[in-house]
Amino acid sequence: MPAIAKMFALPKMRKYPHGIILDENAETLAAFPNEPAKLTVLTLTDTGRIEKISYWGPAKEPVAGYLK
Helix, strand or coil: CCHHHHHHHHHHHHCCCCCCCCCCCHHHHCCCCCCCCCEEEEEECCCCCEEEEEEECCCCCCCCCCCC
């Protein structure tokens, strides 16, 4: 993300009701499961444990089902 976009996007993203991991370092993200051309969606329990792992393809799937 270009620096100018970060100035506006990151503060807005911090206000989202759901958590987001945003990292530009491939080494950091290597520990997370992934599928090509998809975002990894981790559903957590109230205690922070991973309950479900799913993958969202934003080009082909509506976001409504993933942000409930």
